[in-house]
Amino acid sequence: xxxxxxxxxxxxxxxxxxxxxxxxxxxxxxxxxxxxxxxxxxxxxxxxxxxxxxxxxxxxxxxxxxxxxxxxxxxxxxxxxxxxxxxxxxxxxxxxxxxxxxxxxxxxxxxxxxxxxxxxxxxxxxxxxxxxxxxxxxxxxxxxxxxxxxxxxxxxxxxxxxxxxxxxxxxxxxxxxxxxxxxxxxxxxxxxxxxxxxxxxxxxxxxxxxxxxxxxxxxxxxxxxxxxxxxxxxxxxxxxxxxxxxxxxxxxxxxxxxxxxxxxxxxxxxxxxxxxxxxxxxxxxxxxxxxxxxxxxxxxxxxxxxxxxxxxxxxxxxxxxxxxxxxxxxxxxxxxxxxxxxxxxxxxxxxxxxxxxxxxxxxxxxxxxxxxxxxxxxxxxxxxxxxxxxxxxxxxxxxxxxxxxxxxxxxxxxxxxxxxxxxxxxxxxxxxxxxxxxxxxxxxxxxxxxxxxxxxxxxxxxxxxxxxx
Numbered sequence: 001x002x003x004x005x006x007x008x009x010x011x012x013x014x015x016x017x018x019x020x021x022x023x024x025x026x027x028x029x030x031x032x033x034x035x036x037x038x039x040x041x042x043x044x045x046x047x048x049x050x051x052x053x054x055x056x057x058x059x060x061x062x063x064x065x066x067x068x069x070x071x072x073x074x075x076x077x078x079x080x081x082x083x084x085x086x087x088x089x090x091x092x093x094x095x096x097x098x099x100x101x102x103x104x105x106x107x108x109x110x111x112x113x114x115x116x117x118x119x120x121x122x123x124x125x126x127x128x129x130x131x132x133x134x135x136x137x138x139x140x141x142x143x144x145x146x147x148x149x150x151x152x153x154x155x156x157x158x159x160x161x162x163x164x165x166x167x168x169x170x171x172x173x174x175x176x177x178x179x180x181x182x183x184x185x186x187x188x189x190x191x192x193x194x195x196x197x198x199x200x201x202x203x204x205x206x207x208x209x210x211x212x213x214x215x216x217x218x219x220x221x222x223x224x225x226x227x228x229x230x231x232x233x234x235x236x237x238x239x240x241x242x243x244x245x246x247x248x249x250x251x252x253x254x255x256x257x258x259x260x261x262x263x264x265x266x267x268x269x270x271x272x273x274x275x276x277x278x279x280x281x282x283x284x285x286x287x288x289x290x291x292x293x294x295x296x297x298x299x300x301x302x303x304x305x306x307x308x309x310x311x312x313x314x315x316x317x318x319x320x321x322x323x324x325x326x327x328x329x330x331x332x333x334x335x336x337x338x339x340x341x342x343x344x345x346x347x348x349x350x351x352x353x354x355x356x357x358x359x360x361x362x363x364x365x366x367x368x369x370x371x372x373x374x375x376x377x378x379x380x381x382x383x384x385x386x387x388x389x390x391x392x393x394x395x396x397x398x399x400x401x402x403x404x405x406x407x408x409x410x411x412x413x414x415x416x417x418x419x420x421x422x423x424x425x426x427x428x429x430x431x432x433x434x435x436x437x438x439x440x441x442x443x444x445x446x447x448x449x450x451x452x453x454x455x456x457x458x459x460x461x462x463x464x465x466x467x468x469x
Contacts, residue, residue, distance in 0.1 A: 003059060010052050017041040017048075090152050090175075091164035097122070098166045098173055102130050110183075112241070114143060114257060119178060127178040128163060132171065133257075143257040144172040150233050150259035158221035160244065160254035176254070180247050184214060184302075185240035187249075188309050188350070205352050208359050210249050211306045215367070216392045217251035218243055222299060223385035226292040232262040234269065234290060238298035239279045240305060260290070267291070278313035282377050296382045300374025304333055307367055309350025333375055334406045336368060341403075366391070372401040 021041050028034035099105070101120035109129065110117035118130045133144055144165075151162045166173040181187070187206045206214065218238070225233040235256065242255040260269050268289035275284070281297035284290050301312050312332040336348045345365055346354070353359055370391050376382050381402070383391075390396040 006055065007052070010048050013048050014045050017045050090148065090162045093164045093166045093173075093175060095166055095168035095171075095173075098130055098175065101128060105132075112255075120175075126163070129176045129178045131174040131176065133174070141172065144174070146259050147174060147256045149261060150235075150256040154225070154229055154233065156221055156224045158217045158251055158253060159224070160252050179244035179252050179254070181245035181249060183241045184243040184245060184251065184306075187245060188240060188306055189311070205309070205350070206249065207356070208353050208363070211353075212363065212367070212392070214243070214245070214249070214251040215303055215306055216389070218253060218299060218302070219385055219388045219392055221251070221253040222295055223389050226295070226385050232264070232292055234260045234262055234292060235295050235298075236260060236271070236290060237275055237279075238295055238302055239276050240302060243302070262292070278311065281379075283379060291379065292385070293379045293382045296374050296385060296388070299385070299388070300371045300382075301333070303367065303371040303374065304336060307350070307364065307371065308332055308336070308348050309352060331406060333372070337372065337403065337406070340365075340368060340372075366398050369398045369401055372404070373398070375404070376401065377404055 018041075021038050024034050024037045024041075028037070098120070101122050102118040103120070105118055107119040108116060109119045115131050115133045118132065120128045120130050122128055148162070148165060151159065160179065161177045162174060163177060164175040166175070188211070222235065222238070225235060233256075235253065235258075237255060237258040238253070242253065244252040244254050246252055258274055260271055262269050268291045270287075270289045273280070273284060273287060279298045279301050281290070281294040284294055305312055310332060314330045314332075316328045316330050332348075339345055339348050345368060346359075346361055348368065349359060349364055370388060373381070373383050374388065387396070391398045
């Protein structure tokens with residue numbers, strides 16, 4: 001537009017000067033004034049013509065340079081994009097791309113306490129799962145950064161792959177590969193009656209062979225995070241809902257919103273208590289800090305759920321509806337320990353699997369032993385995930401685990417127990433908290449020492465922010 005305007009001005013200027021010469025010739029004839037005006041006008045016309053050609057030359061050079069820079073920039077972007085894909089680094093997407101891929105957020109495939117997940121298809125045909133973080137801005141930003149920091153640079157067949165991310169105003173989005181078979185929870189807890197040819201049981205019920213394979217996949221993923229990354233990655237939210245199954249029922253560990261990075265010289269990490277009741281290690285419940293052994297505890301709890309096809313922590317309402325004084329916790333790990341001592345280990349296996357048959361009791365015993373080693377209250381007794389992988393693969397024998405006090409039962413019960421019994425109600429429950437916490441802490445290697453009272457004071461707050469299932 002500017003070039004066109006300059007050309008018009010040049011032409012108008014030349015025409016005006018020529019008209020001035022003609023008018024001067026008519027009125028001044030061949031006088032001295034006429035020659036002065038004519039000379040000045042011709043010089044001005046010549047200058048305008050020279051400037052026009054100089055400008056045209058410079059404009060041509062500029063266009064050639066711009067074309068070359070655009071070409072080189074395009075090549076650099078292609079090369080950069082290629083290198084990012086080769087390195088597995090996430091791509092930054094525009095909000096409009098993500099919105100169009102999800103068809104304006106129409107297909108909701110999952111919803112949790114902190115995010116919604118939508119299915120989408122990118123322009124290149126890639127099927128994705130878009131996680132929209134829905135916390136308030138500060139907490140959402142923290143979760144967004146934690147997830148990217150933990151998963152962006154890791155590469156493992158059993159870890160979900162982060163394809164990209166998007167930031168739009170206060171909203172945060174993470175774009176993952178789409179895993180077609182949903183979460184493990186749908187395959188071990190569901191009671192649907194439809195038949196599934198792959199699993200050999202009703203839909204939502206994995207066969208024993210596939211459950212063993214899933215357990216090994218998850219163990220390998222956690223062992224990789226704990227041992228093979230530059231900084232240890234603590235997942236801190238290992239549960240069936242965060243374990244996805246691909247088209248071949250291979251386990252994919254996902255959701256790193258609570259994860260923490262831990263340097264090799266750190267012994268533990270202090271972090272806010274957030275997670276799901278039933279999977280949190282005792283030392284985290286008591287705010288003593290977390291380590292990779294906290295993930296080991298969570299894995300052991302998940303392994304028991306895989307074996308039994310039931311939740312580890314269930315509440316039985318023995319009274320009327322809404323009567324909290326009649327609510328009792330049923331703790332599956334304690335049942336497993338009792339059945340193992342009584343020599344009736346097969347009674348803890350998912351009844352649907354027993355009905356289907358073909359389960360080796362030795363395999364069940366091995367899996368139960370591994371799980372009970374993982375959920376030891378004392379951190380130093382728990383194995384590393386590398387040891388767990390060796391046990392599950394059969395490369396090392398698993399000894400019978402020591403009997404544990406199952407102190408998590410006490411930690412869970414003080415939050416809901418006996419609201420109105422014996423005239424104490426909540427006041428009695430509050431008075432019981434410090435005693436229970438102090439007793440539990442003393443069993444955890446005496447970790448608290450003289451600080452047990454201060455930890456017990458913060459315990460009620462900690463229990464109040466544990467996310468419900």
